[in-house]
Amino acid sequence: MEFDSELFSKAQQSLEQYWGFPSFRSGQDDAIKSVLAGQNTMVLFPTGGGKSLCYQVPATVLGGLTVVISPLVALMQDQVQQLNDRGIAATFVNSTISSWEIEQRFANARNGMYDLLYCSPERLQTDLWQAEMPKLNIDLIAIDEAHCISEWGHDFRPSYREIRPALKDIADEITWMALTATATPEVRDDIQQSLGFEDSEIVSKGFERPNLKWWVTSTEQKQQKLLQAVKKAAGRGSGLIYGGTRKNCEELSQQITQRLGINTKAYHAGIETGDRKEIQQKWITGEIPLVVATNAFGMGIDKADCRYVIHYEMPYSLESYYQEAGRAGRDGQESFPLLLFKPSDAIIAERRIKDSYPEKEQLQHVYDVLCDHLNLAVGSAMEESEEVSIKKLKKRAGSSKRIIRSSLKVLKQLGIIELIEYITPQIGVQFITGADYIRDKIEELENRKKSHFLDTLFRQYSGEAMGEMKYLKFEYIQRKLNLSPNAVKKGLQVLQDHDQMLKFELIGELPLVRLVDERQSKLQLSKKELEKHRNSLLKKLDYMKGYIETEGCREVYIRQYFGEEKVQECGHCDNCLSNEAQEISVSESDVKRLKELLEEDGKTFNEIRAAFDWSEARAKQLLGYLIREEKVAADKNQYSWQLD
Structure with missing residues (x-):
């Protein structure tokens, strides 16, 4: 592989200029050299391995545009904000902004105003994208x-799977990069085949995380074990608990705060967006040391010094577990992923996977109800995504919320609908009077608070909102007006209903839905097609249970699952330490005698050997084990007993 050394030198300069790093991490340099050489590249880095820099840095030195395809709206918006904060020209197009704004951003992209453009894979199939792509x-x-x-x-x-076909007109003229933290060998092969990669460069850092001490605790008393684990780990630094459900998050955060005195916050979709961002930021800075969250927490969050991650509920795949647990110890320092498990967890997980796949008739019913809710006749199509209330669909369908949600997800997996489940709350404003009238009104109003409200609003939305609805983040407008959320809404209501100067609408955290094709009278679905993905998930659940039940090295199990061969035992997971303890044949009487010897005063290695008449090898083995178990402390040449 030949690469442009001058271009790579510029990439190194860019890394230091924009990110402040003197050099690339291991693997990043190989991935970037590959891209700069025009080579199609697959990047397999563990969570926290620095994948995003592998395309962000080249984007700052390549002459053209880098298009980043991302599945999460919130994540692409956060990354764009971070890039903009560093002085890098980046933007996104997705369903949270108006069609006028999307067209404007494409015009800017045509004129070379951006280094990076983020979008979802669904965006590539729109008529607008297909029209703009050649330009x-x-x-x-x-x-x-x-x-x-x-x-x-x-x-x-x-x-x-439609990415390559959607880009077929330019596919052979551009460089491709595919990035993931979790891919088994069969997934890697599938990715390369789908993208048409031939002779691609694969850059893998492997799945070894030597600083992570993998641990599983099987217990019927999960809450009690959780409190014990947090008490023991809290002194090491910040932590993260994946609670599974909203209810668990609320109850566990309350229990930990009250019983252990550790400032702990719950994080889930039921908490206001602004509060979620505040919790996230305070956790990153260490102001809040512990968060109990659903699995929505952590995507795109860059916190290097999380010391422990505890799973209160079992994830349904090793990919998910490795990604979430891997948020511990990104700085390379010793950290602890702990999974709490009881046998009924596996039974519940299997039932939930099966329940999450509705019957064919249920799926058809929810599809019909959704189309009716969207006022779509058979043969009608949708151009734009629309917000859909799960509550209203539930009432209309006469089904449970679980069936509605699972049906929408399956319709999404089958490519029948586009579904975006989280967007940043925004306020859309369209002024329906002339700009001069608004300026005069600002001057004439005797109510100075109202005048300031209108003036601030007009400055933020300006001329772009005179012809059509323009959307801005709710949080941004609220901050500019320096008012509570309710006060902002009331002020807009007055200007709309009483003064008739504008129209406004709020788009919040309701899911956005769009039918991919025209409405069909009957979905063409086979039982085999419906069960295919479900069976794949059940197989992954079996591997997850295998990880929990294995008596061998846990890191070996993980790394072999992801396709690594000739893997050595880590020597520090719970199973390795347990097996080592059995080999050492630690007796209670040995531990008790050693405790009595070391409690009063520290002893040297030779003094301990003499007192027990042990061989040098046995003494080293036993002391090493007890040090890892934190029962014995070693300071230079002295060994002492740790306080219980």
Whole structure:
């Protein structure tokens, strides 16, 4: 592989200029050299391995545009904000902004105003994208979370398999990069086949995390064990608990705060967006040391010094577990992923996977109800995504919320609908009077608070909102007005209903839905097609149970699952330490005598050997084990007993 050394030198300068890093991490340099050489590249880095820099840095030195395809709206918006904060020109197009704004951003991209453009895979199939694509000077396509391409992946999205076909007109003229933290060998092969990669460069850092001490605790008393684990780990630094459900998150955070005195916050979709962001930021800075969250927490969060991650509920795949647990110890320092488990967890997990796949008739019924809710006749199509209330669909369908949600997800997996389940709350404003009238009104109003409200609003939305609805983040407008959320809404209501100067609408955290094709009278679905992905998830659950039940090295199990061969035992997971203890034949009487010897005063290695008449090898083995178990402390040449 030949690469442009001058271009790579510029990439190194860019890394220091924008990110402040003096050099690339291991693997990043190889991935970037490959891309700069025009080579199609697959990047397999563990969570926290620095995947995003592998396309962000080249984007700053390549002459054209880098298009980043990402599955999560919130994540692409956060990454764009971070890039903009560093002075890098980046933007996104997705369903949270108006069609006028999307067209404007495409015009800017045509004119070379951006280094990076983020979008979802569904966006590539729109008429607007197909019209704009030939006009864009695209150098690199970077596909984040590339495991979504594979039907064998833990987060399959049919729209990911349409990426290559949607870009077929330019596919052979550009460089491709696919990135993931979790891909088994069959998933890797599927990704490369779907993207048409031939002789691609694969850059893998492997799945070894030597600083992580993998641990599983089987117990019927999970809450009690959780409190014990947090008490023991809290002194090491910040932590993260995956609670599973909203209820668990609330109850566990309250229990930990009250019983252990550790400032702990719950994080889930039921908490206001602004509060979620505040919790997230305070956790990153260490102001809040512990968060109990659903699995929505952590995507795109860059916190290097999380010392422990505890799973209160079992994830349904090793991919998910490795990704979430891997948020511990990104700085390379010793950290602890702990999974709490009881046998009924596996039974519940299997039932939930099966329940999450509705029967064919249920799926048809929810599809019909959704189309009726959207006022779509048979043969009608949708151009734009629309918000859909799960509550209203539930009432209309006469089904449970679980059936509605699972049906929408399956319709998404089958490529029948596009579904975006989280967007940043925004306020859309359209002024329906002239600009001069608004300026005069600002001057004439005797109510100075109202005048200031209107003036601030007009400055933020300006001329773009005179012809059509323009959307801005709710949080941003609230901050500019320095008012509570309710006060902002009331002020807008007055200007709309009483003064008739504008129209406004709020788009919040309701899911956005769009039918991919025209409405059908009957969905063409086979039982085999419906069960295919479900069976894949059940197989992954079996591997997850295997990880929990294995008596061998846990790191070996993980690394072999992801396709690594000739893997050595880690020597520090719970199973390795337990097996080592059995080999050492630690007796209670040995531990008791050693405790009595070391409690009063520290002893040297030779003094301990003499007192027990042990061989040098046995003494080293036993003391090493007790040090790892934190029963004995070693300071230079002295050994002492740790306080219980």
